Every structure is written in C-alpha cells, then in structure tokens.
Amino acid sequence: MASHSKHRVYIPTNARSNQYLLAEIKTDNSFYQHFDSAKSCYDKLSQRFFALADAAGLHNVHMIANDKLPVVRYHNEAMHFQTAKQILFFYDPVVHEGQNLFTTADYQARKIRLLFLATGSELRAHAAQFHQQVMSVISQLKAELPQTDSQIKIRDHQHLSYDLFAHEKGHKESYGYKLRGLYPRYKARQCELPQQHSAISYVTLSLPMTRQLKQQFEATSSEHFAPLYLALEEQFLTATRNKKLDRLAMVANGLTPLVRNSQVDQSQHNAELQKISFDPDAPGQQFVAYWDNNNLVETAHFIIVAGKEDNTEFGYGHFMNRVEEALDGFAKSLGIDPQRTALTLRFHQHISYIA
Template sequence: MSTAHRAYIPTNAHSNQYVLVELKPSDEFYQTFKSPEACYDKLSRLFFRLAEDESLSNVHFIANDKLPVVRYHSEYYCFQTQKQMLFFYNPKYHEAQNAFIKPDYKARKIRLLFLATGSDIRANSAQFHRRVHRLIKHFKAELPDLPLELKVRDHQHLSYDLFARDKGHKETYAYKLRSLYARYEKRNCDLPQPRSELTYATVALPLSRRLKQNLKLHDHDYGAMYKRIETVFTDVCEKHGIAHRAFVANGKTPLVRNSQVDISEQNSELQKMSFDTTSDDAQQLSFYEDDNLVEAVNFIFVAGQHDCHERGYGRFMNRVHEALKDLTGDIKLRPEHDDLIVRFYQHISYIL
C-alpha cells in the first residue's frame, strides 16, 4: 500500500473548474415579477452585467431544472438531455454567455454557472472563486427583499489517462493534491462556515468487444459479467485500503454526495450516491441490472477524512492508481492501446 504523499500525474492532464450557484425561488419570489419570463429576463441581465464587471467570460444562466455537467474537451459543445445540460470546453480558449430558459415554466431552481477560463486553472482557482463570490454578493443584494439562500458549489477536476506512460508520455508532475480549503486559505480566500468538502475519483471503463470476451460473456448473462467486475473491484479496494467506493453499471451518470446532506436516489439519467466520509467503516454501493447491457461501467473511489494526509490527497490517489492497475491487469486491458481516464474531483460547498 502506497505511503507517498505526492501523486505523480502526467503533465498532459487537463484541469477544469466551475462554480455552480443555486437559488430556490418561492411562489412569493416569483410574485414580485410580472411573470416567470420577466423574472428570468431581469435576473439574467443582472447576472451578465455583473459577470462583465468581474471579467468572467464563460457564464450561463439556467432556468430549466436541468443539472449542469462539465467536462474538458478540445472543442466547445453544449448538449441537453431531459435531465442534464452537458458542457464540454477547453478553459484555455473557450468563452460563452448563454441563458437557458424553459418558456412558461416556473423553475424549481435558478442556477448560475461559472466556468473558469485561461491557463493554470488550479493555481488560479482561489482568485477565480474570489471573483465569483464577489459577484454573488452583488447579485444577492439586487434580489427581492425576501429570505433567500444561495447554495455555492465549487467543483475542480483533474483528468488524465492512467496509461499515459505506456503510450509514450513519460513526463509527470508531483501533486500533493491539497484540500480545497487548505489551498484557498493559503491564498487568503476565506470561505463562509459551515462548509462541506468532498474529494473522490471516478473511472469510466468502456465495455469493448474485446473486454467482454476477456470477461467470458456468454448467452447475454450480463449479471454474471457485472458480478465478476464488481468482485475484482471490491478485492482491489480492500487490498489498497479504499473504504468508500461504488460500482455503477446501470447506464446512469454517477453523482457523489455527502450523506449528511443528501441521500442516495436515482432518476432516468442520474444515479446519486451518498457517503459518510467521517466514518472509517467500509461503504460500498453497487448499481447494475442483470438484463441491461451498458456501454461503460463506472468505478468511484471516495476519500474519507482519514485519507487527507498533511492536508493533501496524494497518498489516497496513489492507492487509487495501484487499485486500478491491479483491476485492469486482472481483466487484461492493454495499457499501450486502451485509454483509462481517471477524473480526480474536489468539491466544496456553502450557503451564502
């Protein structure tokens, strides 16, 4: 089991950051406007004006009750499904300003989405958060004089191919992967109390034809295949001391939450799973259907409070890497040919 406090991650890793702000408008709130459309128009104009003042160049006003999901991509795309808004972008180049509104509809949540832009996203994350925080305070001051809470969620991602070295990319950078609060504190970015932090890693493993052959899939017995993968996943997690984990093979997008705030639930597209990160006890969640063949299975590794050493998660991610290498060796992935994208997530949230 790894005891090193720094994780060596390929230098071609991609970094993303976004802040999502949620307002739950009441009927009384909507009644201060002529109509929901008038509400959205006034608030979106205010939002975009304040964003210009703070030089925030990739912002979105969302009033359709769809959950934003953000990913790195070399080209900019925005797709909508029934439950989600999928944003793909490269922070180095892409800027946007959009309002997504459902006509004749009272949104349960009005969301403000801020995507970080520029270079050195992690190094500049505290400065970006400060600018967003300042905007939110000005935005809230312009809202109707009613009891209102704005929920602020700061999301940061680091994504990379676990097998980058096997494909010829030898350069790595040693990350301590400090907690968001520790990084912000060092840069004099004070966050309100109470606040909640969540750190985890995910991997989506495509079920290719070759992999299904390796797993000896016969007669459409998908349940046996999932059980085989789940067993290997459980074994490698226990071997490397990863207590909080999940296996998702039901075709839904996994969402990780803190059990002190949210409960595990699902809808047609999303699988929410909640973990008690204050407990050292093993927590494993599994979601799959014996008669449903999905395109990819997801592995989730959640850090507990005990996994933060010297205020960083480098040791935790080293254990995740070792577990994944054992797992992929067991199912005979080819590192020089197959991609295995690891996404390291850090979230912090508070009420303003």
C-alpha cells in the first residue's frame, strides 16, 4: 500500500474487518445453586441472554459455558469448530447471524462467556455504537444475576486483515485510514470507557512454511530445524530493527498466539494456545521466540506490538506504515514470491476493563 502521509495508512479495499466483544462472568458453586444445577443455569441464562440481545438489535451472539476460548475470523461461509481448548468462529459480518449455546455434558464451567459478533458493513465506523449496544445488554443481564456484585470482564477486539501482497496481485485500490487507539476513538463518539482499562494494539503476519523456504534453509528431510528458525529470527529482527520496532515475537511451535498486556496477563501456554505478554509502556526491546528444534510447523507467526509512543493524536498510521515496510523487507529477504504466496497481515486492536 502506498504511503502518502506517515500518519495515514493505506489499506487495500478488499481488507476484511471483524469486531467482537467478549463478556466473562466468573462462577462458583453458589452461583449455580441459585439455578439448582449447571444445566438449568445455562438454559435459563441463555434464553434471557438471547432475548435481551435480540431486543438490542444484536443478532450474532453466543453463550459459551465449557471454558473454551473463542477465536474469531472472517469467512464467506458461517461455521464453527470446537477443539479441546478453543471454539473457532468463521463468519461474514455483512450476511451472517446466529445464536448458539455451547456446553459440555456434566461439566460446570469456571467462567460463562458471552460472545457478541458485530454484524453489518462499515464495522469500524459503527464500532462505538456496537460497544454501547453490547454494554446495554450486559448491564441488564448483570442486574438479574444471583451475585449482583459480580465483576464482569469486558474484552473488545477489532481486526483488519489483508494480504501483504494484495497490490502485487493486481488489487490496486486502497483506502486511507487515520488509525487511532480504541479509547480516544470511542470517546470522540460519546462512548465513555472506564479510565482503568488495558489496551494493546499489534500486527501479526502468518508465514506459510513453503517448499521454497524449506529447500532454501535445507529443512526438507532433517529433523533438525534450528537453522531454519534461527534464520527466520535473524531476518525478522534485522527488518524490524531498521524501522525501530522493538516489541516482537515469533511463534513457530504449532500453537495459536494470543497477545496480551503484561500489566494484566502473563505469558503462558497450553496444548493449543501460546499467550504472549508485552508491556507497551516499557522502553527497550522485548523479543520472545517459541519454536521446537524437532518440529517443522506449517505456519510461523510474527508479531509486532505498538508501544505507548505510537499512540499519539495521529493514531497508529505511522506505526502501521513502518510495520508494513519492515514486513515487506522481511518477505523479500526470504525470497517470497508475491504472486504465489498469500501473507496474511492482521491488525489487532484490543481493550479490556471490568464492568
């Protein structure tokens, strides 16, 4: 994408947008005793939840009561898949609606998660309104919970995803964004959020481990893949260092990366998810890499996190332009063919607080 101003970022018009809010309600035995049983709780609470959401004009909502984490992505077909730790939701905000209750037989969830998927077009323009609609539902539902003093954690997630090589593949049209953090953007639209909140913005690049890369770094038959991963690390650090990007991660262990603010969440992992924590306020380089010398993965993920210094009145445009220039240089250093390879770039903005 062309950069006509260092404070404005030009994103292909075929970029995909997603927004979802997640409300997490902690539960205990006394919570479930109010409903007689976990099953009764889920049935009654979901019916009330769906009714309130429908009245608020929210038509793609889900209640998750099996302690699985939702992961949301764009797709032109609506579908969801469950693994041991996740529920993956694929949908097109313009055309898809849904209401689902996810439970596991004879299982009492430690948290009840309420998932709100934004629908319609122009999601970024209507993001603040969507947030307000969701909070109206949460406020009404909270007043009816057995523990009225329960704290509910709110997470607002927004994504813009596109192919780094969209222009090279013939998609010449782009749209200029003056990106801002969620807190100032919502405040400008009269959507007040608590001053006590956690926010983080970052970019992920998904790099397929193509045959060309394996051959280039002689990782075709050996079970010793350290040279490949070390070369990727070196090229990634070189490309980002030239653009003064310091908060970095490489995840090539087969797990799904989750990025969090270290002031709230610490790095950890399970069988499917790799949580990585960064402090956007701290100066200096923060770099972590997760890979296994004996495991050649299908996709490596590269993460660049925006710092406090990137969150100015001009927004993240300057940060995004540096990110794209760095990742373009990274791809070229690896000899990636832009015509034959899709490198998905995903810009994330998250904010969370206690309601």
